Amino acid sequence: MKKFDKDRLILGLAGPVLALVVALALTTVVLLASGRNPFEPYRIMFESASYADVQVLIINQAGTYYLAALAVAVGFRMNLFNIGVDGQYRLAAMMAALVGASVTLPGPLHIALIVVVAMLVGAFWAGIAGFLKTTRGVSEVVSTIMLNSIATALVAWLILPKNFGEQPAGSNNLTTGEIAESGWFPGLPMGDGAGEIYGFTFVAAGCGLLYWFVLNRTRFGFDLRATGASESAAQASGVDAKKMILTSMLISGAVAGLAGLPTLLGDTHTYSLDFPTGIGFTGITIALLGRNNPLGIAFSALLIAFLDKSSASLDQYGYEKEIATIMQGLIVISVVVSYELVRRYGVRRQQQKVGEELAAGHAIKTEKEAAL
Amino acid sequence: MRRITRIATVGVASAALALSATACGGKTSSDAGSDGADKAAIAYDIGGRGDQSFNDAAYAGLAKAEKDLDIDGNEAEPSDGESDADKVQRLTELARAGNNPVIGVGFAYAPAIKKVAPKFPKTTFGIIDDASVTGKNIANIVFNEEQGSYLAGVAAAKVTKTKTVGFIGGVETPLIKKFEAGYIQGVKDTDPSVNVLPQYLTQPPNFDGFSKPDLGKAAAQGQLDKKADVIYSAAGLAGSGAIEAASKAGKWNIGVDSDQYNQAGLANYKESILTSVTKDVEDSVFNLIKSVQDGKPQTGEIRYGLDKDGVGLSMSNPAFTEMKDVIAAVDKAKQEIIDGKITVKTAP
Numbered sequence A: 001m002k003k004f005d006k007d008r009l010i011l012g013l014a015g016p017v018l019a020l021v022v023a024l025a026l027t028t029v030v031l032l033a034s035g036r037n038p039f040e041p042y043r044i045m046f047e048s049a050s051y052a053d054v055q056v057l058i059i060n061q062a063g064t065y066y067l068a069a070l071a072v073a074v075g076f077r078m079n080l081f082n083i084g085v086d087g088q089y090r091l092a093a094m095m096a097a098l099v100g101a102s103v104t105l106p107g108p109l110h111i112a113l114i115v116v117v118a119m120l121v122g123a124f125w126a127g128i129a130g131f132l133k134t135t136r137g138v139s140e141v142v143s144t145i146m147l148n149s150i151a152t153a154l155v156a157w158l159i160l161p162k163n164f165g166e167q168p169a170g171s172n173n174l175t176t177g178e179i180a181e182s183g184w185f186p187g188l189p190m191g192d193g194a195g196e197i198y199g200f201t202f203v204a205a206g207c208g209l210l211y212w213f214v215l216n217r218t219r220f221g222f223d224l225r226a227t228g229a230s231e232s233a234a235q236a237s238g239v240d241a242k243k244m245i246l247t248s249m250l251i252s253g254a255v256a257g258l259a260g261l262p263t264l265l266g267d268t269h270t271y272s273l274d275f276p277t278g279i280g281f282t283g284i285t286i287a288l289l290g291r292n293n294p295l296g297i298a299f300s301a302l303l304i305a306f307l308d309k310s311s312a313s314l315d316q317y318g319y320e321k322e323i324a325t326i327m328q329g330l331i332v333i334s335v336v337v338s339y340e341l342v343r344r345y346g347v348r349r350q351q352q353k354v355g356e357e358l359a360a361g362h363a364i365k366t367e368k369e370a371a372l
Numbered sequence B: 001m002r003r004i005t006r007i008a009t010v011g012v013a014s015a016a017l018a019l020s021a022t023a024c025g026g027k028t029s030s031d032a033g034s035d036g037a038d039k040a041a042i043a044y045d046i047g048g049r050g051d052q053s054f055n056d057a058a059y060a061g062l063a064k065a066e067k068d069l070d071i072d073g074n075e076a077e078p079s080d081g082e083s084d085a086d087k088v089q090r091l092t093e094l095a096r097a098g099n100n101p102v103i104g105v106g107f108a109y110a111p112a113i114k115k116v117a118p119k120f121p122k123t124t125f126g127i128i129d130d131a132s133v134t135g136k137n138i139a140n141i142v143f144n145e146e147q148g149s150y151l152a153g154v155a156a157a158k159v160t161k162t163k164t165v166g167f168i169g170g171v172e173t174p175l176i177k178k179f180e181a182g183y184i185q186g187v188k189d190t191d192p193s194v195n196v197l198p199q200y201l202t203q204p205p206n207f208d209g210f211s212k213p214d215l216g217k218a219a220a221q222g223q224l225d226k227k228a229d230v231i232y233s234a235a236g237l238a239g240s241g242a243i244e245a246a247s248k249a250g251k252w253n254i255g256v257d258s259d260q261y262n263q264a265g266l267a268n269y270k271e272s273i274l275t276s277v278t279k280d281v282e283d284s285v286f287n288l289i290k291s292v293q294d295g296k297p298q299t300g301e302i303r304y305g306l307d308k309d310g311v312g313l314s315m316s317n318p319a320f321t322e323m324k325d326v327i328a329a330v331d332k333a334k335q336e337i338i339d340g341k342i343t344v345k346t347a348p
Helices: A002-033 A040-048 A052-077 A085-102 A107-136 A140-158 A200-217 A219-229 A231-236 A241-258 A261-268 A279-289 A294-317 A322-371 B002-021 B054-068 B084-096 B107-119 B145-159 B174-190 B213-225 B236-248 B264-272 B281-293 B324-338
Strands: B039-043 B072-076 B099-104 B125-128 B138-143 B164-171 B195-202 B230-234 B252-257 B273-279 B300-304 B311-313
Touching: A002 A294, A002 A322, A040 A294, A052 A085, A052 A200, A052 A219, A052 A241, A052 A261, A052 A279, A052 A294, A052 B084, A085 A107, A085 A140, A085 A241, A085 A261, A085 A279, A107 A140, A107 A241, A107 A261, A200 A219, A200 A241, A200 A261, A200 A294, A219 A231, A219 A241, A231 A241, A261 B084, A279 A294, A279 A322, A294 A322, A294 B072, A294 B084, B039 B054, B039 B084, B039 B281, B054 B072, B054 B281, B072 B084, B084 B099, B084 B107, B099 B107, B099 B281, B107 B125, B125 B281, B138 B281, B145 B174, B145 B230, B145 B252, B145 B273, B145 B311, B145 B324, B164 B174, B164 B213, B164 B236, B174 B195, B174 B230, B174 B324, B195 B213, B213 B230, B213 B236, B230 B236, B230 B273, B236 B252, B236 B264, B252 B264, B264 B273, B281 B300
Parallel strands: B039 B072, B039 B099, B099 B125, B125 B138, B138 B300, B164 B195, B164 B230, B230 B252, B252 B273
Antiparallel strands: B273 B311
């Protein structure tokens, strides 16, 4: 039994490792093809990542990515493709910022209120897609993509000064107003010039633990995985599949709602026109790369954040920082291919093993029979 | 061989993760800076260099300073969907590397400059299109876009035959609304019977409206169908799509930011570009760099309006300059704005 687990672990790691090797090799080919030094950019990126301030940036970004990827992963485990994480976190961050800026409460309560609002809004927005799927059979892929656009329009309308936003004097930006200091999530200072790690990054890590516990150690998690594996089989064994779809969509949305909070609570303290976008889509990449495993997602979030942040300095050395974007794209493609290859290899290996064991078992049996 | 590369990659990848996982290490990226000749840097807005508009104009200013003032120019591009923390990082690196001034192109840099500027009291920080962050070493470069747009409105109202003119804004932000407000006021003050069709391509935070020409083309097509015969597009690179559509229909365009009649990328459509509302980002960048080099760095709000030719209408299309009555009306309006007889609104 133990031997089998080790095999599984190796096979599990083989997928991402193979993908990274392929992506790296292909990026090198791209660099060679465009007549550039194929190794220098990597050196610059590693050098840049050795600085404390860049490391803090990477960790903070990874925390944000981690939450978005968890939200996607919850859906994946259930065979639901929640592409709407992007719209969910933006709308949630905006509403949370609005509510946060309009009240003053004692510290922890203020933060809790903002967090709860963000989760509720995220869950609500994802819930629309869940509701449509369970009642009308609308594909969640289509509805969440559309809800992303609707969220963009809704946020743009809500943030107009004539509605809920404000335009600071002399600025060309629109904001939701500044959240009072009681609603700022304390960070972990990393020394002079290095900045601080957002406190919410640790909350993100906690969410990972919770995700692992709920999925692997509770009845609900079992039902969710069972429904994801086979809806009809789960239904036959007494799981209400529709309820599971709606619930996991709501949970996915609630987690997505948290994705904007590291930035909101730790840095900007307001939602403005230049609030980070696209985190939800990066989350899909990360969840894929991390195989929906909380630890795997953590590593891939760090990897993607590393590519993002360490590539920023490439500009200074005459290399385009889009090299990192190419790499991320290649990783996604090779992940899909390599996982399939590894899966096939694993299945073949398993069959072989079972065959061997059966043969061996048979041999023992015949020996016993012979002894009798 | 294959085994070796695999092991090597595992090693490299885990080293990367280990590095990022342990945010210790006393050094910060800015320690890598070097000293040398006078250096100046600009950090670009969304779109970066090559947008044929705002960012390119800022680059032109830097390039001019490199040539005329013999400085060493540096540039830094943003990533899609980045946060304020990334901008803080970028400006800090540029400042520590000895660049002076460090110029943030676009209002999005305001929160970052607010954080970075106090840490480098000897460095001048410039920000374009924002006057909300202030400090001893911050120069706020702002433009009266609405004044230039007013003149465009005057010209459009004079030129139109169908009594219908179009306005295409890239992204519906307060900045672009200044263009719209000035334009509509200029049209209505000149001829109240002319109908203005305003349209925005995208809503923030979707900034495609500044970068995707197909959006501008579709919007212009719609306005042409509604009988518009002059279209003013304030939409960065997306505006080139609008210019293409109107040009093919034989209608007039009004360009934006730089003199688009003289832009190489639009040479095929130049005859249809009546004029452009210019915004002299180039000189504003150059002036700031020069002031720092002269030892008298600019600080506080530096406003470029019609009076200083910071904004204006370009006069490079001969077909436009030959329209004597139009030019006369534009010149009259310009004088009245400078004299304060006309106050142009900044919001529609």
